Amino acid sequence: GNSVTQMEGPVTLSEEAFLTINCTYTATGYPSLFWYVQYPGEGLQLLLKATKADDKGSNKGFEATYRKETTSFHLEKGSVQVSDSAVYFCALSEKGNTPLVFGKGTRLSVIA
Amino acid sequence: GAVVSQHPSWVICKSGTSVKIECRSLDFQATTMFWYRQFPKQSLMLMATSNEGSKATYEQGVEKDKFLINHASLTLSTLTVTSAHPEDSSFYICSASGGEQYFGPGTRLTVT
Numbered sequence: 272g273n274s275v276t277q278m279e280g281p282v283t284l285s286e287e288a289f290l291t292i293n294c295t296y297t298a299t300g301y302p303s304l305f306w307y308v309q310y311p312g313e314g315l316q317l318l319l320k321a322t323k324a325d326d327k328g329s330n331k332g333f334e335a336t337y338r339k340e341t342t343s344f345h346l347e348k349g350s351v352q353v354s355d356s357a358v359y360f361c362a363l364s365e366k367g368n369t370p371l372v373f374g375k376g377t378r379l380s381v382i383a
Numbered sequence: 384g385a386v387v388s389q390h391p392s393w394v395i396c397k398s399g400t401s402v403k404i405e406c407r408s409l410d411f412q413a414t415t416m417f418w419y420r421q422f423p424k425q426s427l428m429l430m431a432t433s434n435e436g437s438k439a440t441y442e443q444g445v446e447k448d449k450f451l452i453n454h455a456s457l458t459l460s461t462l463t464v465t466s467a468h469p470e471d472s473s474f475y476i477c478s479a480s481g482g483e484q485y486f487g488p489g490t491r492l493t494v495t
Binding site for chain 2: 307313314315316317360364368370371372373374375376378
């Protein structure tokens with residue numbers, strides 16, 4: 272079956288540091304890939320997505336590129352802020368009306 | 384973007400009682416809605432998939448008689464936790480799909 276593996280946290284960074292959260296996936300077809308962010312006590316917000324190989328999703332300074340050859344979708348940000356502190360989930364979906372398969376989440380803490 | 388609401392946002396109930404959680408797509412019609420469950424500091428696990436006008440499809444290990452799902456219209460799905468017990472305490476999140484998936488803000492259930 273489909274699965275998502277992302278790096279274990281927690282990740283603690285100083286403000287303005289470079290962020291990478293690794294995500295790899297296993298899928299039988301050609302899934303769409305997503306990064307969601309969850310702030311404390313809140314639901315999930317879509318951060319970015321990519322629907323086919325070599326697509327780059329980007330939003331709020333975050334980027335991730337769909338790499339079919341390495342089955343990866345690593346999340347990056349050049350300069351993190353304290354407000355980026357949250358839990359980040361990598362996910363995949365085969366089609367629009369199929370449920371998402373989530374990674375375990377990576378907790379990011381950014382300190383001033 | 385599309386908006387999905389959940390009500391209530393949090394609820395505390397006594398063991399043995401039932402609790403109903405509503406999930407509404409506010410500005411689009413959702414042919415499919417998904418219910419997820421998230422334990423503290425863990426990822427989201429799919430509980431069931433509901434399609435408007437038909438019976439929900441439950442994931443393995445999810446008791447359909449305990450977690451009653453009704454998807455009576457294209458904008459509303461309900462999850463009823465029957466005879467709730469403390470181990471049912473969790474964060475329940477729905478998502479609605481009309482092509483793309485949009486998540487509700489979640490409902491925190493605490494059973495005492």
